[in-house]
Amino acid sequence: MTSLRLALPALLLLLAACASTPEDEVGGAAAGSGGFGNGAPGSATELGSDADFGMENDVFGSAVPGTPEDFEINVGDRVFFAFDSSTLDADARSTLDRQAAWLQQFREITVTMEGHTDERGTREYNLALGERRATAATNYLVALGVDPGRILTISYGEERPVDPGNDETAYRQNRRAVTVINLVN
Amino acid sequence: MKRDWSRRRLVGGGLAALTVPALAPAVVRAQVRLDITRGVVEPIPIAVSPFAGDDPSLRDTGLAVAELVTANLERSGLFRVIDRMAYIQDPESLRETPRFAEWRPINAQALVTGVVSRPGGGDRLVIEFRLWDVFSGSQMRGLRYDLAADGWRRVGHQIADVVYERITGEPGYFDTKIVYVSQSGPKTRRVKRIAIMDQDGANHRFLTDGGDLVLTPQIAPDGRRIAYFVLRTPNPRIMLMDLASGRSAELGQFPGMSFTPRFAPDGNQMLLTIAAGGKSDIFAFDQAARRTTQLTRTGAIDTSPSFSPDGARIVFNSDRGGSPHLYTMNRDGSNVQRISFERGQYGSPAWSPRGDMIAFTRITGGFFHIGVMEPNGANERLITRSAFDENPSWAPNGRHIIFTRENPQQDRTRLFTIDSTGHNLREVATPLDASDPAWSSLLP
Numbered sequence: 359m360t361s362l363r364l365a366l367p368a369l370l371l372l373l374a375a376c377a378s379t380p381e382d383e384v385g386g387a388a389a390g391s392g393g394f395g396n397g398a399p400g401s402a403t404e405l406g407s408d409a410d411f412g413m414e415n416d417v418f419g420s421a422v423p424g425t426p427e428d429f430e431i432n433v434g435d436r437v438f439f440a441f442d443s444s445t446l447d448a449d450a451r452s453t454l455d456r457q458a459a460w461l462q463q464f465r466e467i468t469v470t471m472e473g474h475t476d477e478r479g480t481r482e483y484n485l486a487l488g489e490r491r492a493t494a495a496t497n498y499l500v501a502l503g504v505d506p507g508r509i510l511t512i513s514y515g516e517e518r519p520v521d522p523g524n525d526e527t528a529y530r531q532n533r534r535a536v537t538v539i540n541l542v543n
Numbered sequence: 544m545k546r547d548w549s550r551r552r553l554v555g556g557g558l559a560a561l562t563v564p565a566l567a568p569a570v571v572r573a574q575v576r577l578d579i580t581r582g583v584v585e586p587i588p589i590a591v592s593p594f595a596g597d598d599p600s601l602r603d604t605g606l607a608v609a610e611l612v613t614a615n616l617e618r619s620g621l622f623r624v625i626d627r628m629a630y631i632q633d634p635e636s637l638r639e640t641p642r643f644a645e646w647r648p649i650n651a652q653a654l655v656t657g658v659v660s661r662p663g664g665g666d667r668l669v670i671e672f673r674l675w676d677v678f679s680g681s682q683m684r685g686l687r688y689d690l691a692a693d694g695w696r697r698v699g700h701q702i703a704d705v706v707y708e709r710i711t712g713e714p715g716y717f718d719t720k721i722v723y724v725s726q727s728g729p730k731t732r733r734v735k736r737i738a739i740m741d742q743d744g745a746n747h748r749f750l751t752d753g754g755d756l757v758l759t760p761q762i763a764p765d766g767r768r769i770a771y772f773v774l775r776t777p778n779p780r781i782m783l784m785d786l787a788s789g790r791s792a793e794l795g796q797f798p799g800m801s802f803t804p805r806f807a808p809d810g811n812q813m814l815l816t817i818a819a820g821g822k823s824d825i826f827a828f829d830q831a832a833r834r835t836t837q838l839t840r841t842g843a844i845d846t847s848p849s850f851s852p853d854g855a856r857i858v859f860n861s862d863r864g865g866s867p868h869l870y871t872m873n874r875d876g877s878n879v880q881r882i883s884f885e886r887g888q889y890g891s892p893a894w895s896p897r898g899d900m901i902a903f904t905r906i907t908g909g910f911f912h913i914g915v916m917e918p919n920g921a922n923e924r925l926i927t928r929s930a931f932d933e934n935p936s937w938a939p940n941g942r943h944i945i946f947t948r949e950n951p952q953q954d955r956t957r958l959f960t961i962d963s964t965g966h967n968l969r970e971v972a973t974p975l976d977a978s979d980p981a982w983s984s985l986l987p
Contacts, residue, residue, distance in 0.1 A: 510777050
């Protein structure tokens with residue numbers, strides 16, 4: 359069982375594009391939160407042309423249903439947390455609602471729920487905090503009916519930031535729980 | 544305040560150390576004594592002569608030993624080794640009792656001399672060293688080591704330990720190893736390898752190949768095993784490596800993510816954290832009996848345990864009060880006491896091997912600090928400050944601390960040592976970036 363993350367570069371590009379729009383909250387700009395699944399933002403063409411990492415369709419928003427690309431782009435694979443917190447805010451719950459619906463639609467799929475932290479905090483405490491975040495997201499999905507046997511939780515603590523920066527903008531991206539679709543070999 | 548130190552064994556590791564008789568009668572009790580119980584210490588001036596030898600190869604070894612002793616004593620911050628250019632008496636004439644009158648003018652309070660020989664022209668070496676009190680003109684220590692030719696570094700560290708102990712009254716810490724995490728590659732995809740080296744950076748060796756994400760190595764009290772955490776999907780686990788063979792095996796099967804391995808002073812008991820269901824708790828694991836005992840159960844994060852040197856108490860990190868603070872408990876989990884109360888987040892506590900202090904990380908005011916406090920929380924002092932200082936680990940004499948410092952501007956992460964007094968900050972050279980240091984006990 360391995361994890362598939364083909365569309366991560368596309369996601370980062372998407373986040374970068376959103377960061378240039380001042381009125382967008384960075385925390386709310388995750389793929390799949392809000393309008394990305396509903397209509398093409400101005401950057402759609404540019405994203406589509408770059409997001410061809412093994413995707414069968416390179417048109418934004420039309421990845422094959424039930425694929426990791428579909429999940430990451432149209433549902434949103436991650437939720438974000440406040441500093442030293444594992445509380446799911448409204449944005450996070452809304453993303454997890456969509457994740458649960460998607461997972462109930464594609465019932466053969468299993469996922470790994472990765473908990474991550476920013477680098478403020480000791481390495482060991484952050485491993486524990488990451489586990490708490492992954493569990494919070496998992497428990498929410500399970501409460502919505504997803505079979506807990508389909509979700510493996512793991513903590514990466516502060517070891518795998520998506521943004522290497524040392525400021526709040528970076529930290530906000532790194533305090534996350536990511537639902538990764540398991541690829542069955 | 545004087546403490547009663549048990550004298551360390553000097554015989555071991557195939558290095559036989561025998562006391563050698565004084566060349567001159569000790570006329571008075573040696574006077575050289577450095578009081579290091581005060582905060583700021585004026586380093587004691589000492590001369591370390593190159594050791595004598597009968598041929599150029601032996602003299603080369605004699606010089607190397609003297610330089611290694613010099614580097615160790617200098618780095619401790621407690622000694623000022625007088626420049627060899629100022630020495631009048633040559634190494635060969637120092638085979639006999641030193642002419643003390645020639646050492647007093649350069650203000651050498653103590654003098655280290657020695658001889659390297661190859662008895663019978665064989666493979667083995669004999670190193671004989673003497674520590675002299677220059678002002679009273681008496682021998683303070685004299686030891687003879689029988690060693691394989693490549694064992695001179697180890698003997699040099701042991702000689703430095705004897706000098707350190709004889710003059711400061713505290714055990715030395717030079718004949719030790721440091722295990723740590725070597726890191727390379729971009730921050731979003733760091734490659735980490737467990738590495739081990741002598742405390743002065745020599746004999747550096749990588750123990751893992753970088754294929755796994757490895758963290759928080761610890762070295763057993765006997766110096767023969769390493770415990771470390773492997774963050775591998777789907778089952779992160781604690782591994783135990785036998786240093787002689789290089790082979791690793793899983794510590795045990797635990798219900799959840801097991802991490803933060805710590806050896807008890809007896810080397811058999813271990814402490815670890817098991818995280819499951821959003822809770823992290825501290826467990827004791829008896830390696831011989833393969834028995835796991837849960838020590839905390841609050842529903843909070845309880846992690847980063849560290850044994851007191853007598854094995855009776857445990858200090859740990861917990862956010863049961865709302866934010867991460869330090870607590871102590873008995874080894875069975877009873878009698879829990881909170882010991883940190885200031886603002887910010889505390890973490891990674893380490894109980895000093897001499898029992899009198901706890902070092903920790905504290906994050907406050909936008910900085911990471913290394914701090915020390917007494918085991919009941921009294922007299923907290925922050926001794927470092929930078930963007931990221933964390934993970935303190937004590938040298939076995941409980942005076943020096945090694946820790947991780949990350950410089951975000953340069954994207955460099957390095958190891959540093961500092962005295963528990965807050966003085967004597969020094970970088971420890973490593974081939975690549977470095978974090979998660981753990982200092983061994985004195986090697987057996």
